Amino acid sequence: MARQGTIVFFDLETTGLRVASCHIAQLAASCENTIFNDYILPRIPFDHGATEVNGLTVSYGQLLLHGEPVRTVPLHSSLQSFIEYLGRFPGPVLLAAHNSRRYDGIVLKRVLEMCSLFEQFKKVVSGFVDTLPLSRKLHPQLDCFKQQHLVHYFLGGKYNAHNAVEDAKQLEELFNYWNPDNDVISEFTDWFYALK
Incomplete structure (x- = not known):
């Protein structure tokens, strides 16, 4: 099916579920085998539940994934690199996430505005x-629309859920399997030009 522009699939791992105050610890995206992945040292502690889900913790100023140190970049630098990554694709670019309207899109928009990058x-x-x-x-x-369940149901596999890279890659695979038409995609798109 022909589409105008590009859909890039993204995911965030954060310090918790409060959209107004959580910090991003991992920002990742996938589009046609081109991956973006940054870890960011959050400035607030992880909620216990977040660590149980994503395996991320902070110890002595170092971000750890399942106890192993990961290289981090400053938030502002990561967001600038992300914008550059997105700018490489034919426009208009749409960012797709599972639960974007209630979580990922809101958090990303808030942080971009906070960094004067929106x-x-x-x-x-x-x-x-x-x-x-x-x-x-x-x-x-x-009866279940969690991404992990959908991947198992449609693609027949298991994956490392709650790692932003794997979530973004699997969402892209799911979406391509479903192959929705442009009208359906548009129905579930929040267009920035409509935000006033």
């Missing part, structure tokens, strides 16, 4: 696609 971001990205309600529309017969 206007620059909007020059390369035209909106967010939420694959959670999209999956409900495409497959109403299902």
